[in-house]
Amino acid sequence: MTVNPEPFLKLDRVIHEKGRMAIMSLLAATPELSFTEMRDALSMTDGNISVHLRTLQESGYIAVTKSFQERKPLTTCSLTEAGRKAFTEYIDLLEQIVRQTRR
Amino acid sequence: MDADSANERLQVIRTLMERSAIYRRALAPIMTFLGILGLLGSAAGAILGIDSALHFGLYWLSLSFVGLVGAFILARRQAIRDREPFWSPPTKRVTQALLPSLFVGAVIGVIFSFTLGQQTSFSWALPVSWILLYGCALHAAGFFTPRGIRMLGWLFILGGCSLTLSSISVDARLSFVTSHLLMGIFFGGLQLAYGIYVRFTDRS
Numbered sequence: 350m351t352v353n354p355e356p357f358l359k360l361d362r363v364i365h366e367k368g369r370m371a372i373m374s375l376l377a378a379t380p381e382l383s384f385t386e387m388r389d390a391l392s393m394t395d396g397n398i399s400v401h402l403r404t405l406q407e408s409g410y411i412a413v414t415k416s417f418q419e420r421k422p423l424t425t426c427s428l429t430e431a432g433r434k435a436f437t438e439y440i441d442l443l444e445q446i447v448r449q450t451r452r
Numbered sequence: 453m454d455a456d457s458a459n460e461r462l463q464v465i466r467t468l469m470e471r472s473a474i475y476r477r478a479l480a481p482i483m484t485f486l487g488i489l490g491l492l493g494s495a496a497g498a499i500l501g502i503d504s505a506l507h508f509g510l511y512w513l514s515l516s517f518v519g520l521v522g523a524f525i526l527a528r529r530q531a532i533r534d535r536e537p538f539w540s541p542p543t544k545r546v547t548q549a550l551l552p553s554l555f556v557g558a559v560i561g562v563i564f565s566f567t568l569g570q571q572t573s574f575s576w577a578l579p580v581s582w583i584l585l586y587g588c589a590l591h592a593a594g595f596f597t598p599r600g601i602r603m604l605g606w607l608f609i610l611g612g613c614s615l616t617l618s619s620i621s622v623d624a625r626l627s628f629v630t631s632h633l634l635m636g637i638f639f640g641g642l643q644l645a646y647g648i649y650v651r652f653t654d655r656s
Contacts, residue, residue: 370461374468379541382472389537390471440465443458450455 356445363408364439368393368401373428373436376411381427402426410435475542475597478530480651482523487644489519494636503628509565509578512635513558545596553589557582576619579634584612586639604646608638 364370371391375382382390388398405411410432414425428436470476493515502511531538564578587608594602615634 370465371468374465375472378469378472382541386537386541390468390540440462443462443465446458447455447462 356442356449360442361435361439363404363410364435366401368397369405370439372398372401372405372426373410373432373439376426376428377433377436381414381425384424384426387426405432408432408435472541475540475546475593477534477536477540477543478523478526479597480647481526481530483643483647483650485522485526485647486519487640487642487647489515489522490638490640490643491636492640494632494640497632497635498629502632504570505568505578506565506570508628508631509561512578512582513561513565516558542596546593549592549596550589553585553592557585557589560585576615576631576634579631579638580612580615580619583608583615583634583638587612600646600649604642607642611638 364373368391372387375387375390384398384402387393388395391398393401402411402413406413409429411426412429414427416423416425493512497508497511502508527543528538531540560581561578564581587605587610589605590608591602591605594605
């Protein structure tokens with residue numbers, strides 16, 4: 350059986366990394382999440398999650414807002430339109446890969 | 453990447469999205485606990501002869517406080533056991549959705565109890581208001597919970613509407629025993645049935 354490698358080659362490398370995929374998954378199902386909520390949900394270190402968030406932000410996939418809550422800094426993240434589109438395409442490609450082998 | 457790892461990734465994405473959006477924690481034990489509390493409260497209220505607006509209101513407000521504390525303990529216990537943060541985004545959203553209706557229910561309960569005092573007529577008013585408001589609360593929370601909560605909310609809402617309609621159309625003055633029975637059916641029976649349903653069907 351020949352497998353078409355095209356869907357795999359099209360997978361977005363920014364989202365394909367495990368940590369960033371997890372962040373995108375959390376943000377896809379909720380309007381916004383704080384830095385600490387994501388860090389706790391994914392059991393990541395501050396440094397690790399910061400690096401992933403910066404990469405996603407530089408790709409235009411997430412918006413990061415910094416504010417203060419009760420005099421403490423609060424960082425919240427949400428998916429941008431481009432991020433939602435890229436994540437939907439990423440899921441579609443994964444589904445294509447699964448379907449292709451089942452055929 | 454082969455189909456298995458693609459499938460595995462999709463599963464991870466699904467799980468994370470659910471964890472981020474849907475409140476699942478301790479739903480079966482909480483509903484079972486609330487159901488049993490409602491049934492026992494109903495039976496005890498009828499047997500003890502709690503038969504004035506003041507006593508009826510305060511009795512059920514106290515029971516709802518016990519229910520809230522119990523639900524909090526059950527949710528927190530499961531959060532600790534599963535090593536998850538207790539005050540998670542879904543928990544926050546469910547609490548925010550429940551709060552307005554529960555708050556109005558508590559205020560109506562206090563006003564009803566202290567203004568009608570020892571009166572024993574219009575006893576249907578408080579249980580029916582609570583049934584309607586609780587239905588609205590469940591329906592609102594249902595947007596952030598798995599399966600069936602919104603339907604349970606609708607059962608409360610439709611039941612409350614039917615009771616209101618029948619109370620007005622036949623000018624009924626229910627006895628307080630019947631009011632306790634109504635509380636038992638809705639807050640006891642329906643919630644217990646839902647708790648048992650979730651316990652045997654939840655595969656998460």
